[in-house]
Each structure stands twice: as C-alpha cells, then as structure tokens.
Amino acid sequence: MGALAGLDNAGILKRILEGIDLRLCLSLTAKNGEIALPIHYNRYIQAAIYENISKELAYFLHEQGFTYGSRRFKFFVFSRLLGTYEIDRSEKRIIFKEGARLYISSPITEFCTSLMGCMLGDGRIRLGDVWVEVTGISVEKPLVSGNxxxxxxxxxxxxxxxxxxxxxxxxxxxxxxxxxxxxxxxxxxxxxxxxxxxxxxxxxxxxxxxxxxxxxxxxxxxxxxxxxxxxxxxxxxxxxxxxxxxxxxxxxxxxxxxxxxxxxxx
Incomplete structure (x- = not known):
C-alpha cells in the first residue's frame, strides 16, 4: 500500500484527490458467508463498477470512452474473483465459500476517486441479484521502473x-x-x-x-x-x-x- 498505508478513509480519499491513480483490492462477503454467482459472471462485475462511479463518468465511459480512430477504450480492467470456490454444474453456478477478492485498476484518477467514495460510503455492491458486503479495501500503485x-x-x-x-x-x-x-x-x-x-x-x-x-x-x-x-x-x-x-x-x-x-x- 506504500504511501497510503495507515491512512483513514478521509486520508485515502484526500490522497486520491491529489492525483494518485490506484489499483484497488476489494474483500467481498455475503450475509450467509458464501457468494453464489453464475459461472460466467464478468458482466455482473462490470455492471457493479458502472453503478458505483459517478453518473457522468459512467455515461462517458460507456457511451464514448477515449477514442483512437475507430477504437474506443474504457480504461479500466478488473480481475477474476479470487478465493476458494466450488462449481455447481447442475445449477451452472460458482460458489465462493469464504468470500472473494476482486482487483480493479484504472489510470483515470476520477474513476478511482469515485469508485472508492462509493465503496466507502455504501459498503456493499450488487452482483446480478446478489448483494455482497465490501468488508475491506486495500490500495496500491504498481510502478514500472525500467524497460x-x-x-x-x-x-x-x-x-x-x-x-x-x-x-x-x-x-x-x-x-x-x-x-x-x-x-x-x-x-x-x-x-x-x-x-x-x-x-x-x-x-x-x-x-x-x-x-x-x-x-x-x-x-x-x-x-x-x-x-x-x-x-x-x-x-x-x-x-x-x-x-x-x-x-x-x-x-x-x-x-x-x-x-x-x-x-x-x-
């Protein structure tokens, strides 16, 4: 976590507003202790990200993004859900028995600011029909130092x-x-x-x-x-x-x- 270690929520937000772009790691749990989702769950995470940034930024990224010729880039990326899981093939579900971790990264400072603010404020996100609690947020800024x-x-x-x-x-x-x-x-x-x-x-x-x-x-x-x-x-x-x-x-x-x-x- 580097320079952000030891800061409280207000301190983290202040540093973000000063222009630090971050990689976030969210710790997620459900009320019954396990998170059960369709096996192919990427679109639910993407939707949750759009729901938890400002409406203006969400509209810009979804409808326009950053353009190069005919290409449009949203400039955020997220990981798979990480944690111990089981596959229920009859129900086509993946079940994380002890919660999961999710990484989200973007070079856009406003994206990180907005997402962090919503996560700290509401404390939960919706993945499809499942509400999960955000029980922890850690931040880092991986820097490339050479070629x-x-x-x-x-x-x-x-x-x-x-x-x-x-x-x-x-x-x-x-x-x-x-x-x-x-x-x-x-x-x-x-x-x-x-x-x-x-x-x-x-x-x-x-x-x-x-x-x-x-x-x-x-x-x-x-x-x-x-x-x-x-x-x-x-x-x-x-x-x-x-x-x-x-x-x-x-x-x-x-x-x-x-x-x-x-x-x-x-």
Whole structure:
C-alpha cells in the first residue's frame, strides 16, 4: 500500500484527490458467508463498477470512452474473483465459500476517486441479484521502473481478429500467447491506448513479448458471446510508458469486460 498505508478513509480519499491513480483490492462477503454467482459472471462485475462511479463518468465511459480512430477504450480492467470456490454444474453456478477478492485498476484518477467514495460510503455492491458486503479495501500503485516487466495474468488475456465469411457473416479468430500475431496485437493495442489516453504518439521502441510458462486456455461467455483467452506469465520489454499502460489499464482486448488484468511481479 506504500504511501497510503495507515491512512483513514478521509486520508485515502484526500490522497486520491491529489492525483494518485490506484489499483484497488476489494474483500467481498455475503450475509450467509458464501457468494453464489453464475459461472460466467464478468458482466455482473462490470455492471457493479458502472453503478458505483459517478453518473457522468459512467455515461462517458460507456457511451464514448477515449477514442483512437475507430477504437474506443474504457480504461479500466478488473480481475477474476479470487478465493476458494466450488462449481455447481447442475445449477451452472460458482460458489465462493469464504468470500472473494476482486482487483480493479484504472489510470483515470476520477474513476478511482469515485469508485472508492462509493465503496466507502455504501459498503456493499450488487452482483446480478446478489448483494455482497465490501468488508475491506486495500490500495496500491504498481510502478514500472525500467524497460522490462514480468506479468502474471489473473484474468485471461484476449487477442483476436474478425473476418468476413465467403458465404456471409463473420467469424472471430483468437490468438494464443507465443504466436506472432498475438505479439503484434499486444504492441499495437498498447500504442493505441497510450495515444487515446494521452493525446500524443506513443514512444518509439519495440515491445517484445516472451511467454514464461504454458498458457492455459480459458473459455468464457460475456452475455451471449463466447470469448477465448489465456492465463499465463509474460515478460514484456519496451518503453516503460507503454509497460505502465499494460499494468494500469490491462493488456490485450476487452479489458473493461474483465480480461487482461495483470499482476506486476517485479
């Protein structure tokens, strides 16, 4: 928690207002001690985030976002729910027996300010039909200090291309870590995010991507769309400004849907 350790709620909010952008870790519990959700729960977390920031910011991010050409970026990312769980396949539910942790990150100071204020004020959030208590909030600011980072993905990284079918319609091709197109898209995505957020061309210098362990395929549903992503560890080398974007806003695509959240290991 660094400079924020030991501060009370008012002190944390004051420091946020001074311009510190944060990564939040929420400790969540339910009244009966367990959190039971549909297996594919990302959209419920996304909805809870929009509900717990200011209406003006929620409208801006949802309807417009930060643009680069035809691309629009929301500039927030969240992890999977972390904790001990069971899968009830007959009911298609995931059950966290002892609560769960959720990480949320954004480079937008107002986003962090607004979200923290709502969490400290209400003390609970709604995930679909389930109300859960926010029993703890910790904050950190992972800083990239050089031109190399080791990242542990705790929500799947997603890279893809959409193609037209000869007979009509479209299909999506997802790429696996280690493939040339995966690496190309990771770099292009970070450059577009940087330009969209800061309003200037991204720093020169190649982004190199190295896969450090065997990627695990994770197939999930977001609303009615099947999404394929991968959990693994990556080493990224390149301009530290772009590496910081990867840490703050996520890597790959669909970050605001809960994909590409990375823990900084070094």
């Amino acid at each position: 190399e980072v080791l990242l542990n993905l705790i929500s799947p990284v997603v890279t893809y291309s959409t193609f037209e079918k000869p007979e009509g319609g479209k299909y999506t091709c997802y790429y696996q870590p280690g493939e040339k197109e995966f690496n190309r898209q990771i770099e292009a995505n970070l450059r577009k995010k940087y330009a969209a957020y800061y309003g200037r061309t991204a720093p020169e210098g190649e982004i190199r991507v190295e896969v450090l362990n065997k990627p695990q395929l994770k197939i999930s549903m977001y609303k009615k769309t099947v999404i394929k992503g991968y959990i693994c560890r990556l080493k990224l080398t390149g301009p530290k400004e772009l590496l910081q974007v990867a840490v703050d806003a996520g890597i790959g695509g669909k970050n605001s849907q809960g994909y590409g959240f990375a823990e900084l290991l070094n």
